[in-house]
Amino acid sequence: MPTTSRRHAAAATGLLLTLCLSTACSSGKETSGEDSVGKVDGKISLTYLQKQGDQEYFVGEAAGARAKAKELGIGLKVVNLGNDANKTVSEVQSAVAQKSKGVIIVVPDPAVGPQVVQTAKDGKVALLTSDDQICTTGPDPAACGQDDLVPRIGFSGAQMGGEVGKRAAEEYGKAGWKAADTRVISAWKQDVTVCGDRVRAAKKAFDAVVPGVKTINVPTDNTPTGAQDRIAATITANAHVKNWVVWGCNDENAMGGVTALQNAGIGPDHVIGVGLGAYLACKEWQSDKKSGMKAALFINGKDVGALAVQTMYDKLKNGKDFPREAFAPTSMVDRSTWKKSGLACG
Numbered sequence: 001m002p003t004t005s006r007r008h009a010a011a012a013t014g015l016l017l018t019l020c021l022s023t024a025c026s027s028g029k030e031t032s033g034e035d036s037v038g039k040v041d042g043k044i045s046l047t048y049l050q051k052q053g054d055q056e057y058f059v060g061e062a063a064g065a066r067a068k069a070k071e072l073g074i075g076l077k078v079v080n081l082g083n084d085a086n087k088t089v090s091e092v093q094s095a096v097a098q099k100s101k102g103v104i105i106v107v108p109d110p111a112v113g114p115q116v117v118q119t120a121k122d123g124k125v126a127l128l129t130s131d132d133q134i135c136t137t138g139p140d141p142a143a144c145g146q147d148d149l150v151p152r153i154g155f156s157g158a159q160m161g162g163e164v165g166k167r168a169a170e171e172y173g174k175a176g177w178k179a180a181d182t183r184v185i186s187a188w189k190q191d192v193t194v195c196g197d198r199v200r201a202a203k204k205a206f207d208a209v210v211p212g213v214k215t216i217n218v219p220t221d222n223t224p225t226g227a228q229d230r231i232a233a234t235i236t237a238n239a240h241v242k243n244w245v246v247w248g249c250n251d252e253n254a255m256g257g258v259t260a261l262q263n264a265g266i267g268p269d270h271v272i273g274v275g276l277g278a279y280l281a282c283k284e285w286q287s288d289k290k291s292g293m294k295a296a297l298f299i300n301g302k303d304v305g306a307l308a309v310q311t312m313y314d315k316l317k318n319g320k321d322f323p324r325e326a327f328a329p330t331s332m333v334d335r336s337t338w339k340k341s342g343l344a345c346g
Contacts, residue, residue, distance in 0.1 A: 037126040040101050040316040045075035046309065047095035049088065051108035051132075052222075053080025056279040056346060057250070057301040058106070061130070064302030065104070068309040076309065083221075085109040092116050096123030102312040104153075106131045110193065111139035117150060126315055128322060130154055130308045133193050141193040151322035153308040155299055157197025160330055163297050164198070164247050164274045165205030167332055171272040171294045172210050172245060179212035181242040185231055185257050186215050188249035189222040195249035198276065202247050213245070220253055224280070227256025228263075235264045243270045244292075251277035251296060258284075258292040268292040278333050282345035285335040295334040298343050303328035 048065050050058045062078045069076035077100070081087050085108055095103050096119065103125050105116065113134030120127040131154045135144035172182070186203060188195035203215055218234055220227040227248065235244075244266065246257035254275040261271050271292025275281035281296035307328055314320040333341045 037102075037124060037315070039319045043075065044072075044102070044313065044316050045098075045100050046077070046102045046104065046312055047091075047098075047100040048076060048078045048130075048305070048308070049081055049091050049095075049103065049105040050078065051081050051083060051088075051106045053078070053082070055252070057277050057299070060279070060301030060344075061106075061305035062301075064300075064305030065309045066305075067302070068306040068313075072309070072313050074309075074313060081106075081108050083108045085112050088112050089115050089119065092119045093123075096120070096125055100125060101316050102126040102128065104128045104130055104308045104312060105134075107134055110134050110141050110191065113139065113141070113150070126312060128153060128308060128312050128315075130304055131194065140191075142196065146324070149324070152325050153311055154194070154304055154325070154327065155330060156325075156327045157194045158201045159327075160276060160297055160299065161198035161201025161203075162205040163330065163332055164276055165202035165207075166209070167295045167297075168202070168245050168247060168272055168274045169206045169209035171274070172206075172213075175243070175269075175272065177243045179210070179214075182213050182245065183238060183241045183243075184213055184215040184245040184247070185218055185234060186247060187218040187220045187227050187231060187253035187257055190219045192222070192249065195222070198249055199247065202274075206245075218257075220248070220256070222249055222252055224252045224256040224259070227253040228260045229256075231257045232260040232264065235260055235266070244272070246271065246273040246292070247276070249276065251275040251280040254296070255280040255284075255293065261292060266292075278338060278341075278343055279345065282333075282338045282343055285338060286345065291335075295332055296338075298331045298333045298338070298341050300328065300342075 117136045129150050129152045133141040134150050135141045136148045186199045188199050218230050220230050248254050254273045258273040268290040273293040275296030278296035278298040281293045284291040284293045
């Protein structure tokens with residue numbers, strides 16, 4: 001990704017608010033900073049900018065956002081940014097020019113954060129992130145202070161990763177494997193802060209139950225084919241390993257790993273894949289064929305999209321301050337339970 005300007009900016013954030021909606025509760029952390037966006041009289045129009053908008057999770061997120069916007073009687077434009085950092089900035093500028101009152105954004109690259117924040121502030125547009133964090137003062141959210149993070153709607157990375165690690169440990173125990181014969185593949189796009197939160201929490205939870213299993217960290221682009229290619233190389237370099245545990249930032253990474261292991265001739269009895277999203281994992285469970293994908297954490301993009309729009313509406317229409325973070329619910333599913341969870345599997 002090209003480097004963007006890193007101008008200092010103050011986030012348009014509010015004061016402490018504990019938010020509990022029908023779909024989620026906030027973390028209860030404070031947010032501070034200058035707030036230049038007031039209540040809006042009349043018609044409210046929003047713009048939702050998404051990275052990788054053709055991925056199933058984000059398709060669901062857009063659907064949830066549109067449904068909530070229709071329910072609230074507000075205008076909503078959804079834009080797929082793909083992986084284009086330059087488009088991110090230009091689309092924020094476009095939203096300002098088109099008189100959007102609020103922008104909700106999932107950035108392809110957190111390095112654009114300061115420029116996005118400054119553009120929204122200059123245009124007096126309320127800014128809220130969903131899924132991934134951005135910082136007001138620098139390109140790396142992990143290096144920012146809490147007060148410099150833009151308010152975010154999504155999932156708790158630590159909670160999600162912990163659930164993945166615990167389920168992987170359960171499956172490991174049932175399989176009766178030995179640590180010396182096993183490796184963990186942990187795959188994620190390593191410049192995405194929330195991904196790091198997830199995989200670190202997964203490792204911590206797994207290691208607490210299953211000590212001594214070595215972890216191999218694999219950098220990917222968070223796509224199935226990208227993960228598959230990188231993990232295939234890892235498998236080749238570790239041909240002596242008998243059993244594999246696979247997790248990652250999302251279902252794409254876990255599914256890419258499971259596919260790479262299958263292509264390498266490693267049978268499903270020697271693979272424990274635990275996805276994060278479940279929208280790809282469930283496709284493995286639609287037939288009776290055995291799969292290395294043993295479970296997945298169901299995260300419903302529709303809930304996040306709806307919660308983000310509701311949160312922005314409450315800010316603009318009713319003057320409610322943004323929470324620092326608000327989280328949608330999750331649930332662990334597998335071959336026997338996914339249909340009962342409400343997961344729609346395309």
